[in-house]
Amino acid sequence: MSAYRGRFAPTPSGPLHLGSLVAALASFLDARRARGRWGLRIEDVDPPRCPPGAADAILRQLEAFGLHWDGPVAWQSERHDAYAAALARLEALGLAYPCSCSRRQWRDHPVYPGWCRDGVREPDKPRAWRLRSDLGLRPVRWEDRLFGPQAFDPAELGDVVLRRKDGLWAYQLAVVVDDADQGINEVVRGADLLDNTPWQRQLQHALSLPAPRYLHLPLILGDDGQKLSKQNLAPALPDTEPEARPLLHRALALLDQAPPAALAGAPVDEQLAWAIDHWAPSRLRPALARGEDA
Template identity: 45%
Template sequence: MKAYTGRFAPSPSGPLHFGSLIAALGSYFQAKAMQGEWLVRIEDLDPPREMPGATSLILKALESYGLHWDRDIYYQSQRHDIYQAQIDEWLSSGQAYYCQCTRKQVKASGGYYTGTCREKKLPPGQGHAVRLCMTRPVYSFHDEKHGLIDVPEPLAREDFIIQRRDGLFAYNLAVVIDDIEQNVTQVVRGADLIEPTGRQISLYQISGHTPVSYLHLPLAVDSPGHKLSKQNHAQAIDIQNPVPTLVRAMVFLGFQLPQGIEAANLAEIIDWGCRNWHIQQLPDKFEIIL
């Protein structure tokens, strides 16, 4: 059995907020409970969405909460050549192709791409995206907490984008390439990323690798049901006095905390969490209102 490797992979679109802390803690506790490594990867693939200085704020927040990574940090912005090489290989083999369809056109055809450009053999062109031929559709997958999760057939069969029209690399492509290279064995993340999981498993299979296992954590949402996110201007977590927020996050993750744990120091609380974590404690819900 391979040694366990988990990871936390934030995008630097803002400082760490409570929802991000849930994902960080869940992935950290799972890795440490499995006597494994916990990695941090900065998914800085989309410069227009990034906030200057966000990466350093995120890393400082993780350290302030006692979450220390075990290897050098990966930055996706430094790995463009690797992503491009995989795309070029698939274009050469016919596993991928150029597409000139717009979002408006896809929406008009029912919301899913129907393969309009698959047989057109378009040459490289400004404004062309690259799509992957879906030869290994995934119609369901196993989640370590929630069991079998179905993937809608149109989504499973869709030739999805691996390089955008503006030349930026797609999240699904980069995350799978990086997880393979970093020998990640399990992905622990928020339930907002359940939908692309089938596509990512397809990418593993198409590239000839065994998929990782997946564990999706409940999302923290506000009373109208909106996910806490940087786009929704979620408040940054307190890094000067982390214990109250840490305890609140652990309760959110289903821990039955011992009385008086708030009086312990940060390292003791994190250590207790690593020793007492188990997947069964997680709430069954995909979303929890704060």
């Protein structure tokens, strides 16, 4: 194994769909081409969004497509202590603060205006915890492997929530802590998370954690022009190998890898062997979105 450590980290709010497959496949191929490790992390920190059986369905779908992960599955629901320690450190650094404000209160502002930065406005109300985006690393710069040089000022994006008012952990803090603890140094994911990266880089810097490289993938649109997602009721992937074959070939085509037509009905292991040998991120077209059948 090389030093490459990648991962796929779905939220078990429902079964995987074609857009999920494209992201999982790209991260898998990138890791396997580099002779690296590819882990699976189930991001289940939001139980109300995670119906029973959804995580098991995701595991069956990945196995049907031949996307076998290395090592045990990681579960965010088991990581409370790690997230709490990170939040305590951010608070000690003056970079995290409690906030009683509701979205309704600041709905006329493009981003949360930081009203509780110098003290909770309504101490008798439930509190979330937010990141002081104006005090950390600014601007945030990195080189995306597809979209090239990136530069954001996190303060223009607002003070992101780290822990919700109901006590549940928010995505930005959890993903940063988990990637660092799991040694992830290569992240391949959809372009809809491109503007999440500034907050994550800011958190990595504040917590003295290493920053992975990023490859953000073009999004896949449905026939209605919307991003394929569970919220938009994208059709679920099959969980049997024969049904997976044509969809795997389609996903390779959506990743601009130009798989031979003769592979369309081949077993998934045969398709993946070809795809690993020929994986070339340089073929990806850096468009934010394109049609499902492109």
